[in-house]
Amino acid sequence: MxxxxxxxxxxxxxxxxxxxxxxxxxxxxxxxxxxxxxxxxxxxxxxxxxxxxxxxxxxxxxxxxxxxxxxxxxxxxxxxxxxxxxxxxxxxxxxxxxxxxxxxxxxxxxxxxxxxxxxxxxxxxxxxxxxxxxxxxxxxxxxxxxxxxxxxxxxxxxxxxxxxxxxxxxxxxxxxxxxxxxxVDLREHYRSNITSTVEENIMNSLSLNQLAVLAGRSLSSFRRDFLAIYNMPPSQWIRKKRLEKAQELLSSTNMTVTDICYTLGFESVAHFSRLFKSHFGHPPSEFRMNSLVA
Structure with missing residues (x-):
């Protein structure tokens, strides 16, 4: 059930x-x-x-x-x-x-x-x-x-x-x-350990190759199975979840933008800020200020 x-x-x-x-x-x-x-x-x-x-x-x-x-x-x-x-x-x-x-x-x-x-x-x-x-x-x-x-x-x-x-x-x-x-569709079903592997390591700076190894798959199998489960490429889904976590940390903690950036495994502050603005409409520092005003 x-x-x-x-x-x-x-x-x-x-x-x-x-x-x-x-x-x-x-x-x-x-x-x-x-x-x-x-x-x-x-x-x-x-x-x-x-x-x-x-x-x-x-x-x-x-x-x-x-x-x-x-x-x-x-x-x-x-x-x-x-x-x-x-x-x-x-x-x-x-x-x-x-x-x-x-x-x-x-x-x-x-x-x-x-x-x-x-x-x-x-x-x-x-x-x-x-x-x-x-x-x-x-x-x-x-x-x-x-x-x-x-x-x-x-x-x-x-x-x-x-x-x-x-x-x-x-x-x-x-x-x-x-x-x-x-x-009655009995085509290949995907082992659920892929979900636990990805979600337990969502905040760790692991490459797709490393996640595939942890999930017991080749990189191509990992990408295929991930897409079947999540309906989204792994890199896109992981980035989305990390940005959502960044939004939460900006709203609920005093961590600096730099600390949040590297804690969540982004390449650089500039890269993190660009992705955050693209996803939420404001750069991280402006989002935090708006949250404080609200």
């Missing part, structure tokens, strides 16, 4: 008023969330996921591509990618509110369904990592039908959970095979 980390945009624990799961074979197959604060973070997807938003909206970013999943919309999120997400809110009694359901669809379950339903599905040669569509009337009714199961989810057995997942797959097959084609 791919559970969104329960952190607010301020880094605090989200006060979920409802977070319940239906379990199949030891994993959380269907999970419902309701909370009253905005959430944001990053998530590496180890399994294929369907996200249904029933109130509010969730903004998803995969590399340079951005998507909005609004109320009564669903998103297919392909396994072995890293996404950034941030919620927008609906309103209930003048309080911000977001509700969504996450369904994890493992390959073996999908193959069992395809065999049982006698459906012919051929994976596409190129399938998008993220797709957003309207849930439609049938799927919206399906989502509504799940609410009864979340009253006492601990009493719902695995057999019934599997039936509900098969029901979902029947609905998906009825609106076209696109998502089923993505679910």
């Amino acid at each position: 791919q559970t969104l980390p329960t952190k607010t945009t301020d880094g605090l624990e989200v006060p979920f008023v409802n977070k319940k799961s239906l379990v199949l074979d030891g994993y959380k197959a269907i999970e419902t969330h309701t909370c009253y604060q905005s959430i944001a973070g990053t998530l590496f997807l180890e399994e294929n996921v369907l996200l249904f938003v029933t109130e509010g909206a969730i903004n998803i970013r995969h590399g340079n591509e951005s998507y909005v999943v609004g109320t009564n919309e669903m998103a297919f999120l392909k396994k072995d990618i890293l996404i950034e997400y941030e919620s927008s809110n609906g309103q209930l009694y003048d309080q911000p509110k977001i509700e969504f359901i996450v369904v994890t669809l493992k390959y073996d379950l999908v193959k069992e369904f395809i065999k049982m339903a006698e459906i012919s599905v051929i994976p596409k040669s190129e399938a998008p990592c993220v797709t957003v569509n309207s849930a439609g009337q049938q799927l919206s009714k399906y989502i509504d039908s799940l609410q009864l199961f979340f009253i006492q989810p601990e009493l719902i057995g695995c057999s019934l959970v599997k039936i509900k997942l098969f029901e979902l797959l029947f609905y998906l097959a009825g609106i076209g095979n696109q998502i089923l084609e993505q679910l």
Whole structure:
């Protein structure tokens, strides 16, 4: 189950008023969330996921591509990618509110369904990592039908959970095979250690060659796998993250621009200032002054 980390945009624990799961074979197959604060973070997807938003909206970013999943919309999120997400809110009694359901669809379950339903599905040669569509009337009714199961989810057995997942797959097959084609795509999947390697060393002055070695890959394999996960070349993604960290340090510490520059592994102060201005619209020193005034 791919559970969104329960952190607010301020880094605090989200006060979920409802977070319940239906379990199949030891994993959380269907999970419902309701909370009253905005959430944001990053998530590496180890399994294929369907996200249904029933109130509010969730903004998803995969590399340079951005998507909005609004109320009564669903998103297919392909396994072995890293996404950034941030919620927008609906309103209930003048309080911000977001509700969504996450369904994890493992390959073996999908193959069992395809065999049982006698459906012919051929994976596409190129399938998008993220797709957003309207849930439609049938799927919206399906989502509504799940609410009864979340009253006492601990009493719902695995057999019934599997039936509900098969029901979902029947609905998906009825609106076209696109998502089923993505679910049975078994082309090479990318080892998740690439994400931990990069993110643990994001502030270190390591070359791409050194990062590739740490991730157990050749440089070409590292670049290929990184692009598949992040939808962005490694040098561009690392530079973006270092600039975001620089922005944070300029706003929250007394470190000098020079110290920030070399702490984050930039080549020189001039190079750092040029990149920072290009990304944020102001050079570092001016950005700090504006932050102090604000």
